[in-house]
Amino acid sequence: MMEQKLFTNRVMQVAILCRDIKKTTEAWAKFLGVPVPPIVTTAPYEKTQAVYRGEPCHARIYQSFFNFENIQYELISPMDDTPSVWLEYLEKNGEGLHHIAFGVKNMKETLEKLDAEGMPTVAKGEYTGGRYAYIDSVDQLTMMLELLEND
Structure with a gap:
């Protein structure tokens, strides 16, 4: 039997990076035939305590969310040129799939x-009610992973 790496089978989210959050959100809403969701911004560093490549990260992003019965579709756009896991990936790979998020109950482990499997944590932080971590799994899985742990 193969060893399970994430201790979960719960896929929570698919996230897409884009340069123009308003245009992309409107296009997806039209395509899906749903109302345009609000565009929100992430909290500042003082709230998130975000870390990127081992250093405090003050980058913020615009986000919009489409909630489906079984998964959430997230659109992400960096707010500026502050180094971040989002800007780095966007500059290197362009617009498109950024990560798939899994819900976990044991983040540290x-x-x-x-x-240990060669997939290091490149960014992490907190949100109201939990924490997140981005994993550099591009070489192994062709994309980033995000882990979400809710309190």
Whole structure:
């Protein structure tokens, strides 16, 4: 039997990076035939305590969310040129798929296990009610992973 790396089978989100959040959000809403969701911004560093490549990260993003019965579709656009996991990926790979997010209940143990597998944590932080971590799994899985742990 193969060893499970994430300790979960719960896919929570698919996220797409884009340069123009308003245009892309409107296009997806039209395509899906749903109302245009609000565009929100992430909280500042003082709230998120975000870290990117081992350093405090003050980058913020615009986000919009489409919630489906079984998964959330997230659109992300960096607010400026502050170094971040989002800007780095956008500059290197262009617009498109950024990550798939999995819900986990044991973030620390999962991050340690993935790091031992050659998939290091490149960014992490907190949000109201939980925490997130981005995993550099591009070489192995062709995309980033995001882990979400809710309180």
